[in-house]
Amino acid sequence: MADELVLYTNPMSRGRIARWMLEEIGQPYRIELLDYGSTMKAPAYLAINPMGKVPALRHGDAVVTEAPAICAYLADAFPQAGLAPPPGHRLRAPYYRWLFFSAGPVEAAVSNKALGVVVPAERERMVGYGNFAVTVDTLERAVANGYLAGDSFTAADLYVGAQIGFGMMFGALDRRPAFERYWQRVSSRPAYERAKTLDEAQAAEAKKAAG
Numbered sequence: 001m002a003d004e005l006v007l008y009t010n011p012m013s014r015g016r017i018a019r020w021m022l023e024e025i026g027q028p029y030r031i032e033l034l035d036y037g038s039t040m041k042a043p044a045y046l047a048i049n050p051m052g053k054v055p056a057l058r059h060g061d062a063v064v065t066e067a068p069a070i071c072a073y074l075a076d077a078f079p080q081a082g083l084a085p086p087p088g089h090r091l092r093a094p095y096y097r098w099l100f101f102s103a104g105p106v107e108a109a110v111s112n113k114a115l116g117v118v119v120p121a122e123r124e125r126m127v128g129y130g131n132f133a134v135t136v137d138t139l140e141r142a143v144a145n146g147y148l149a150g151d152s153f154t155a156a157d158l159y160v161g162a163q164i165g166f167g168m169m170f171g172a173l174d175r176r177p178a179f180e181r182y183w184q185r186v187s188s189r190p191a192y193e194r195a196k197t198l199d200e201a202q203a204a205e206a207k208k209a210a211g
């Protein structure tokens, strides 16, 4: 089908972010479930994403990988969902700013923290996130006053919210009051609940099938 939306995912992965976004836009989509280490590294999937990682989204003959890029792509491809300021609008500035800040500095700072990697003070200038503390403080200030780009929820809130919610869940981020409030706000959306229910059902099924 020319415009079919297919999400390549695993329910225990960042694919949950992409599924949430698909539920937000409300278009029909199909799931291709991949297993870690087997189908995710098989030639058929490597032809879609040579990284052998999920998520990936196919929309007709277009492929987009990277969870934040999938969110941004879907918001633009389906503007009727109202999940991004229009291209060229001034609100596109904070929208891009926090989406990219979260995908770059926050993701790297949190991963390094989990791995016990500490950037020596004299090398902070060459590392995009500087240090963990300044990155997390900046993130906290960004989400302290509501949505990130204007008065309504956008794909930036979805992606940043997921980083915060999942980060707190896995202990990579402190449960600061501003993070808790923001996560409460974004995760109370019906689309989040639907996506979570679908992913959890698929995870339970996979577990049962594995015995």
Ligand SMILES: N[C@@H](CCC(=O)N[C@@H](CS)C(=O)NCC(=O)O)C(=O)O
Binding pocket: 012, 013, 014, 015, 036, 037, 040, 052, 053, 054, 055, 065, 066, 067, 068
């Ligand atoms: N930068 C990618 C990261 C994707 C990623 O690392 N996915 C993990 C699951 S959360 C994965 O597929 N791991 C499988 C592997 O590396 O073998 C994104 O944001 O989508």
